[in-house]
Amino acid sequence: MAADGLALPASRSGRAAYGFLIAGVAGAAAYLAGGAGLRSVLFGLMSLATILALIVGVRRNRPRYAAPWWYVLAAVVAFTGGAVLRLLLRTESGTGLAVAIPDALVVPGYVLLVVGIAAMLRRRRASRADPARMDAFLVAVCAVFAAWCFLIVPMLTAEPPKQLVQVVATCFPIFDTIVLAVVVQLLFIAGGRAPVLWLLGGAAVATFLGDLAYALNQAGTLTLAVTDEQFEAIFLLAFIFLGAAALHPSMRELTEPHANHVNRLGLGRTLGILLVAVAPTIAATIVPPTRWWDLAVRLLITIVLGAIIVVRIVRAHNAQARAQQAARKAERAERHRATHDALTDLPNRELLTETLAHWGDRPGAAAGEISLLFIDLDRFKDVNDKWGHPVGDELLESVGCRLRSLARDDDLICRIGGDEFVVAMASPAPGALADELAERVVGAFARPFPLSVGEVIITPSVGISRAAGATDPVELIRDADTAMYQAKEAGRNNVALFDREIRERVRHRIDIDQALRGALDRGELSVHYQPIIELQGAEPLLSGFEALVRWNHPEHGAISPVDFIPIAEDTGLIAPIGEWVLDTAVAQLAAWQRERPASAPELHVSVNVAVRQLRGDRLPTTVRRVLDSHRMPPEALWLEITESGAMADHANSMHTLTALSDLGITLCIDDFGTGHSSLSYLRLIPADIVKIDKSFVMGMTDQPSNEAIVRATIAMAKALGRRVVAEGVETAEQRDLLRALGADLAQGYLFGQPRPGDAEVGWLHWPPPDPPHPKAPEPRPPATDSR
Known part of the structure; x- marks a missing residue:
């Protein structure tokens, strides 16, 4: 039986307590029915059993605070001693020493019982504010008043006067009332379902009834036909209830604090x-x-x-x-x-939204204009990665303090994300103030932040949005967030103001993102192939093709790779798209090889690889699987990696590139000249081919500086044993100059624009036609991205 607030151990039950109670009730009945000899034996046995039950119960259940139970044990011993003396002196007249001597033990027993039960209440209360003690005191004083009126005064005014020992006996119900009141308070606190409390209550009720009947007889107020044996049987029942209470497992928690006080x-x-x-x-x-x-x-x-x-x-x-x-x-x-944010104690997004809505709802001119500064910490992840999150938290707290020092008292400074802060401003003309504050924020962040690891410098990217009067808080925050990303794209540590053009670009980007997610499954993507030509032979010959992905949307038509490739890289879609392009390109190359005569030179296909694909071991495994499935040798596949991409995550990239090189794959550094462009980087990357970016090739006949760059790049590559591919060749003059400078291969609209794999490609014929290259370049379409 579980008690509310007094949970019992799973391995124990109250069977011992209830067995003791049943045996005790049977013993009390036998006490009433038996003769004098049996009663003497039963009284001694039951009293001794109660004392042993109290000792065993405390030892067995092991309450953390056992003192109240030892007080109860001492009270039972005192009661037993008084009862034994009363039995031994029963031959006396019932007054004088025959009553005074037993009461000399009984009165201390009542005091000990009250102290023990009160100690349980004191330990059980979770707070001194609990009124149980005051209520018990109130009941006790009322009991004293009743005893004075109905017991003590009648005895003091009786003729002839009663003896003092009889007067003392009338005070016993007062003690019983106090005990009963305390037990009732314990019942209130514990919820009324703890077995130990009902057992204690049974003992208190039995003692009260016995003492009340005894006191009424002594006072002569009410003459009851109750024998001494019946009085003693009632007290034996009280003993039995106390022993059962000590044996019950719920007694262990009785002296534990309980919070449900009233x-x-x-x-x-x-x-x-x-x-x-x-x-x-x-x-x-x-x-x-x-x-x-x-x-x-x-x-x-x-x-x-x-x-x-x-x-x-x-x-x-x-x-x-x-x-x-x-x-x-x-x-x-x-x-x-x-x-509020738990770390910085700044308002969070919820309070920001509420405040913006409140500002927008203000009537008339009071509404004014609202400006929002969205502040994001540039490369905050680097701080966490280098020093750990505790230092990152330090930095966030310091940023919050610095923003407080920069803003006005009326401005609302919030932290709405990991490293995202917002300053909301409302006034008749906050626009200029917002612009000024944004510049001051950028300037203030130039000062290092003193942290436990030393001084740390971090820069902010700030986006500003504005609204006049009532506006949607979510939209205002989103606009500032969008402007912040524009500031990041502009080079970080910058400020950008939101305008509708930005919103349209963002919406366009989101539309492309959503449409691109299903484009591959819907068959909207295709691969076009641009020829790569050998320059240094007697006649230019076809070396291979670069595979370029194209997207033809059913509603928007052809979407430029310039628009969707960066989105695919940001969202991770570039990985499945890249694998599909790889498989499609190798399959197309295998088909072309089967169509060409055996005497024709072997061709290759060049496929672009994104930075995300260089992470982990998936790309080498995929390349091996694709080549095996189409029965193509590793030399037939070129993989193009931008120099900036290869160095972005140097350790992982080098591991993957080395694995690809070990497979026999030809690696190309794409768009060389737009990234690191140094001899050391060129030496570190295990590439076989360097592709010169078309921006240098297309202008080298008009700008001597571009020619110098191309010349130096070719010389650098040759010195390291790399072959060179020139991109963006559109004129014969460019072709001839590249051949003279030592470029090995070239591609561009002079030789052919990207076409689908099933289109007629003259360069595939073997032997090649005469002349093997067109006299004039084909017209260049708008989309010229090399991917």
């Missing part, structure tokens, strides 16, 4: 206080005072009762006020936690 005055407690308040009037009506000292004592007790009632009501009122204040404080704290 501070407010409920209906039951209010009615009880009202009953206590009218008790003197009821007593005066039933038993009017007959002596001046009786009246004085009654007045004194009434004053004490009134004072206790007033204190109890005031405490209840104060407790309720404190509870309401605590609830309001907790509500404010919860509201603060819900609307």
Whole structure:
């Protein structure tokens, strides 16, 4: 049987306690029915059994605070001693020493019992604000008042006067009332379902009934036909209940603090206080005072009762006020936690949204204009990666403090994400103030942030959005976020102002992103092939093709690779698209090889590889699988990697590139001249071919500097044993100059624009036609991206 707040161990039950209780009730019945000899034996056995049950119960259940139970044990020993003395002295007259000697043990027993039960209550209360102690005191004073009126005064005014020992006996019910009141308070605190409390309550009720009947007989107020054996049987039952309470496992938690104390005055407690308040009037009506000292004592007790009632009501009122204040404080704290960032204590996105909505709803000119600064920390991840998240948290706190020092008191500074901060401004003309604050933020971040690891410098990218009057807070935040990304694209550590063109670009980007996700499955992507020509032979000959992905949208038509390739790289779609292009290109090359005569030179196909594809071991595995499935040798495949991409994640990239090189794949550095373009980087990358970017090739006949760059690049590549491919060749003059400079291969519209694999490609014929190259370049279409 589980108790609310008094959970029992899974391996124990209350069977021992209930067995002891049943055996004790049977023993009490036998005590009443048996003779004098049997009663003496049973009394001794049951008293001893109760003492042993208390000892065994405490030892077996091991409560953390056992002192109250030792007080109860001492009380039972005192009661037993008094009862034994009373049995031994029963031949006396029933007064004098025959009563005084046993009571000399019984009275301390009551004191010990009250102390023990009260100690349980004191330990059980989770707070001193619990009113149980005051209520118990109130009941005790009321019991004293009742005992004075109905027991003590009749004995003091009796003719002939009663002996003192008889007067003392009438005080026992007062002790019992206190014990019963404390047990009731324990029941209230524990929820009323703890077995140990009901067993203690049974002991208190039995003791109270026995003492009340005994006191009434002694006082002569009410003569009851109750024998000494019946009195003793009632007290034996009280012993049995105490022993069973100690044996029950729930006693272990009885002295543990419990938080469900009651501070407010409920209906039951209010009615009880009202009953206590009218008790003197009821007593005066039933038993009017007959002596001046009786009246004085009654007045004194009434004053004490009134004072206790007033204190109890005031405490209840104060407790309720404190509870309401605590609830309001907790509500404010919860509201603060819900609307503020835990790390920096700055307002969060929720409070920002509420505040923007409130500013927008202000009437008339008070609404004004709202400006929003969206601040993102550039490369904040590097701080976490280098020093760990605790240092990153330090930096975020320092950023919050610095922003507070820069903004006005009326501005709202928020942290709405990991490294994202927002400053919201509202005034009749906050636009200029926002621009000025943004510049000051960029300037202030130039100063290092002093952290535990030393001084750390981090730069911000700031986006600004504005709205006049009522506006959608979510849209305003989104616009500032969009402007912030424009600032990042402009080189970071920058400020960008949102405008509608940015919004349209973002929407266009989102539309492309959404459409691109299903383009491959819908068959909207295709691969076009641009020929790569050998320059240094007697006649230019076909070496291979570069595979370029194209997207033909069913509604928007041809979408430039310049638009969708960066999005594919950002979203990770470049990986599945890249694998599909690789497989398609190798399959097309295999088909071309089968169509060409055996005497024709072997061709190759060149496929672009994105930075994301260089991470991990997937690309080498995919390349091997594709080549094996189409029965093509490794030499037939070229893979193009931009120099900046190869160096972005140097360790992973070098591992993947080395694995590809070990497979026999030809590696090309694409767009050389636009990235690092140094001899050291060219030496580090295991590439076989260098492709000169078309921006240098197309202008080298007009700009001497471009020719110098091309000349130096070819010389550098040759010095390292690399072959050179020139991109973007559109005129015969460019072709001839490249041949003279030593370029090995070339591609561009002079030789052919990218075409689908099933289109007629003159360069595929073998032997080649005469002349083997066109006299004039074909017209160049708008989309010229090399990917």
